[in-house]
Amino acid sequence: MxxxxxxxxxxxxxxxxxxxxxxxxxxxxxxxxxxxxxxxxxxxxxxxxxVTRLPLRGIEEREGGLRLGALATNAEVAYDERVRARYPLLSSAILAGASPQLRNAATTGGNLLQRTRCYYFYDTATPCNKREPGSGCPAREGVNRIHAILGTSEHCIAVHPSDMCVAMAALDATVRVTGEGGERAIPFAEFHRLPGDTPEIDTNLGRDELVTAVDLPAESFPTHYTYLKLRDRLSYAFALVSVAVAMELDGGTIREARLALGGVAHKPWRDREAEALLRGQAPSPELFARVSDATLRDARGFGGNDFKIGLARQAIRRALSQAAAGTPQSQTDKRVQ
Amino acid sequence: MGHIGTPTSRVDGRAKVTGTARYAAEYVAPDLAYGVVVSSPVARGKIRAIDASAALAVPGVVQVFTHENRPSLAWFSRSWQDEVAPPGSPFRPLYDKEIHYSGQPVALVVAEEFEAARHAATLLRIEYETLPHATDLGAAREEAYEPRKKRSGIPPPAKPRGDAQAGYEAGAVKLEAEYRHGFEHHNPMEMHAATVVWEGDGRITVYDKTQGSQNCQSYIHNVFGIPSDQVRVVNAYVGGAFGSGLRPHYQLFLAVMAATQLERSVRVVLTRQQMFTFTHRPDTIQKMALAADADGKLTAFRHEAVQNTSRFEDYQEAVVNWAGLLYKCDNTLFDYRLAQLDLPTPGDMRAPGAATGLIGIECAMDELAYAAKLDPLEFRLRNYSEIDQDNNRKYTSKALREAYHIGAERFGWGRRSMAPGSMREGGELIGWGMATGVWEAMMMKTAANAVLHADGRVEVACATSDIGTGTYTILAQIAAEALGVDLARVTVRIGDSDLPKSPVSGGSWTAASAGAAVDAACQALRKSLFKLARGMDDSPLANASLDRVVFDGGAIRLADDEARAVALTDVLTAHHLSLVEEEGAASPSMISSMRYSRYTHSAVFAEVRVDAQLKVVRVTRIVNAVAAGRILNPKTARSQILGGVVMGMGMALYEETMPDHRFGRFMNHNLAEYHVAAHADVQGIDVIFVDEPDEEVSPLGVKGLGEIGIVGTPAAIANAIFHATGKRVRELPITIDKLLD
The missing domain is CATH 3.30.43.10 (Uridine Diphospho-n-acetylenolpyruvylglucosamine Reductase, domain 2)
Structure with a gap:
């Protein structure tokens, strides 16, 4: 240090x-x-x-949705009555991560800006393009069972470690930031970046910009949702693959559907083409299999993480069924439903 | 009376939960300096140049120690060998420019403040010349060799019996398979640390995280040439060790070196990442070849293992020494080899050798049971061995058969259906597996003393350690029992090199050894006190003999008329004594060792539930039935087994340190990515102690419990996963990627 x-x-x-x-x-x-x-x-x-003394801690009603102050802790958001009732997907995703102690300290803004848990990024004895641009990416041919299968580049195959962000991506949240040029709103899908040629840059946040809030839109998916997280033990590990699903059903038909993946890419992964296959359809195992295959059509592994493709394929199907049935994955009962 | 065998809470529990129990890194001293270790990023090579100028320029930095300015140290390898060192030439920190492994300490930055030392450590510029290295056992196994010099205390593999090849050929059912378990690291919660207090008159007091204060004391004497009477090593509390603290490690060396060079107190605490840089459970490949006849009787048992060691020591453990004891078989072949890698020397980690070897043995037994279409428990019973065939000796006791029966009964094994995948609930496949566990019941020469003070307090002392196991508590129980006083009147002093001689605390021998020594001291004290009591004026015991009195309720009483008694405090008062002190010692009996084999056994039953689609595994039930002789304290004993089982779950499912062979470096060297079982993973563990009276095994009939809980647990879980899924995963830990199709 x-x-x-x-x-x-x-x-x-x-x-x-x-x-x-x-x-x-x-x-x-x-x-x-x-x-x-x-x-x-x-x-x-x-x-x-x-920044902990800044007045950015509150959770407020806003245009039918909620504004989460950047300093609201992960615990405050997860246990907020409004979040639990209206955005249970978000609450569930937050509770799937870390430990009570960490959730008491970690904030909404900080969670967005978490850095990858790639072994090589964390170890200054090894090269890493994200830590030292141009030094190389040893993960590609190294120990990579936790690495990305989607949206990778030749320079970086790291994954974003957040659970909260996967839910926010599915909910189409908006990140509010303030810089010297004033305030602006960044759609969640545009907040995190793929590694490309500049893996050292995780997000599109300007150098001088501070995250002040995350806005949740009015559409909240209170009934048909799930956050399914698969990891190396039943608690307290980063996701190998996680799936956030939010759905709106109209009778027997899926009116709206969102699908976001964690643990598979440099950012929470959404595939709008694959999602579109769900709209207007009746839930069925065949449909879910099709959507799952479509989501993973471009997935590729690097040896140690090849299994993630198969795991994600099954996890997406399971999560879609859980959401459609209105039986979301519990985060306190330590078993996969 | 009635202390031994009674469930008793830890006598040191309050000190621990209130924080008054101090650990090595918590001792303070005036003018304490802080040392931060700099570790090598390369796996093999030489230090070409060190530029410490920027580090030394940081305000508060006192000194940067490297091989270039280290003091003169012992030259002979022998001087660096501690009491449990394997054959070879031990690693010497900062000795020369050679780099032997990634993570090797190459410098110690000492400063007035910890923060300054940590910062300065990042400013040290070290140039390395790198040399080719190897960390892959899979590649190195081709060059494996039989260790030339045997490690003391580790019996070599048993001699072959009959003809293993012919027995294999003749078998009606056969199995040939290879099993592997990767590297593991101990990862106790407490980081290794040493605080060396410079007493000002040449003496040092060393607070070290170790399992043996006297082992460290003699290491310091031998390496630095400091007279033993000027070195006191204290390890009153140890925050878990699991074997990681058996040998003196580099934090001790560096702190002592800095303190004696600077003539001031110094503390060195390792980081969690550095906890992966001095010992590990070795990577092991086991080749099994078993056959059985049409009745399910073993006709051949062949067990060959290769493990990694370092380039400088031949670390050895007993991996292939168990099948010949457990199962009756007339054709056996056991072989054990080492392959050198550019890593630190491996070390004993909970049940070294057995935890690993029983994976090969018990998974192979399960596989062969299936080949023979026999229930796995029935298959083991058909091959049960009443004697130690390897040495042609009887056991002091072996209640393994009872453990099998009682464990199976409690678990409900009889309701198991044989076919894999045949038990299911909803989307979950249920698997039931079992395995046998075994560990040596060892005893070591140990001394103790016992004191009765005039106010009735009893103090017993021994240099042994409590590494979290409950040693304080059982020694207090033994003393209270022997002298007939309340537990609260007994103070136990351990973890201090000034106390009566004890070996390191490990191998599950502490309860039998320190326990017997304390008991011997207390028996001697009884004798003295009785003599004194009999000599008192008008003593009611005047005509009694020692075997006709009882010590109870703080008094010596006539056995057949307990009202006639002398209070212990009155004995001292009458003789104007402030205290009475006696010594005691205990050693294993050589004659008994030649006549009998002594082992602890267990039968482990595991239930797993596996999500049929996602392959997520959870261990929902473990029943561990343990036959370990006399149980001194069922409460701390149970905790020992619980901890062992949880560690066994880690071995089966989670724990593995993953090297990147290109860098020769462990990549997941932190607790976020080196996974031990979390609370959520531990769902139901049922511990049973099988009644096993054994007068022969040790003076108190104790066998020890530190290791047995882990042994067998990984295989039971692996076998349960097979039963659930039909898939044999022979490379542990069984992570989700290995179960997906």
Missing amino acids: NRFGYSRAGDVAGAVRERAANGAAAFIAGGTNLVDLMKENVARPERLID
């Missing part, structure tokens, strides 16, 4: 100004990921700008 300066931001504008003035500064809120990365010497910020 390097030596670093510390300041506490008094207001959003001040935080943004300070960050813009110092290219090597980093915002810190819960610190559940950043401090780890600093201990590993992977993140070396010159200065930490503590």
